[in-house]
Amino acid sequence: MVTRKDVAERAGVSVAVVSYVMNNKSNVKEATRNKVLAVIEELDYRPNLIAKSMKTKKTQQLAVLVNNLGNPFEAGILISLEKSAMERGYFLFFQKFQQDQEESLKSLFAGRVDGIILLGQSLSITTVEYFHLQGIPIFSIMEPSFNEGREVPFLDIDWGSAMQQLFVHLKSCGYQSIAYLTANEQMNSHHYEVRNRALMQAAKEEDIRVDELIRVDVCNFETAYSHLLARWTAQPAFSYQALLCVNDLMAAGAVAACKKLGISVPEQLAVAGCEDILMSSQTFPAITTIHYPREAIGEATLERMHALIQGHTVTHVTLANNLVIRETTS
Template structure:
């Protein structure tokens, strides 16, 4: 037989209601009483039945994280933190891969899993503000990334314009003058790629450098191959770039590979910067300079806000948070060898 709340109450010498308040966090309990209850829990080895708890509250105990690309290391690293945080809060996190498809995002947004999940964390790419405002589902929603703004839901992201500006300033300060951007998007000005191009243009203007359309490479997707193909085209120009900012680390790693294959020294002939600080960039040759967003903070805050909404906690909102970021200078711009994993 498992240990029950009644067993804990008897051991601690308190009421069953007091034990329930400590275990479930319904109401505040005095510190001395809470310590007595916790001591009884530890002594008896009590483990809460989370499934039963969620069922009593009319919930499933499942929350979903919907991302546009499951194979992208940035989202994989973010998901790992989110899974751990959800488990710590008594929930199971399930993954949804939307493949940046409008229909897939719309179905999730409008409750295709409303009887399965208690809440949704969505990284939107294709759905717009009007669709979020008109969503049919009433399950709690937290947005991450930059696809949608000015909606009555918690929204957590970095300032992409400022992040891009920081990268370009670093390149300018290292003496670069023909700076390219690889990974511009097509059509949708809500996408973070457009925001990063905007930051790129602002930083060029700030440095007194002319914007050159031939140095902005549009890509169909945002992977390594896209970076390779775009970089080959840039290197074939009569005046090729002496530096490149990739939309993300994957594109930057592809660009780095293409430069090396073409016999260009990195960073002697062309410097390369990415955005995301994925682990792969710490072990590339040369190691990749990058803009590092606070991925762990994004994931933890998204899960915490969603769970608070699900459980009806008194939280302010909706909350819009721009999480911090920093530049990590490595060999692809400095030429100085660094320690692996830094």
């Protein structure tokens, strides 16, 4: 079996330098780092993770709680996370989050992971405190809707600013009233509630009327399409001029329902979404949406999670966002 000492001898460096490279330390010259990495690949060196975890009391594993692996928005985040985790020597495993099974996370993760990454889920205070006592930090991508005292640090865009940009654009196009398609109130522990609050506040500040609040149980293409198709078939006349959707999958479903019923977009109804997944640029017409910087999330999250694992304190992070204006509102 190839050892760290074998790598050091072949590369002409000390064992400590090999360790620095393996742990992605910054105190190694780039030329030396590349030489060590080349030897690691040449010798097919694989560190003994079990021995390492026994020595350091760390598993090098992180748990990521997901809502829906089939959602392209979440999939894009996970790809970014996985890339950055590998670069830092961490392994990820994904666990579907179900609110009514939150208690089982304690036995599932205790002693098995070094940290937990949320995708905007709201954990109970008792669960958060339990993991803190276990020395397992928690960090969230997207602000949890219930985070009293902000016990869980997070990164997110400024949804208030983003919604305001969207409403300023809609007003410039002559739209004064909207409907909003979002998650059912029973899902209010989900990160969508943060977007809901931001939209309502921005609408008030920009003097945009919210004529209808449309809530559905599942926030995907199929649900939006079928719900709106039935709604608009039963009530073909509506007062609002634009339909805003809490995510792009539902915005795409709304555009499809408009096509089916012969509602011209944006002439009869403007449509806008959130997240800027690939689908939003591929529909016809292409969908105006709030861009979410998924590509930058992996490194920003792993940097802060690593700091938490090392015992440091991290602050909340606000990422840059922008409005992507396309055909559904122009």
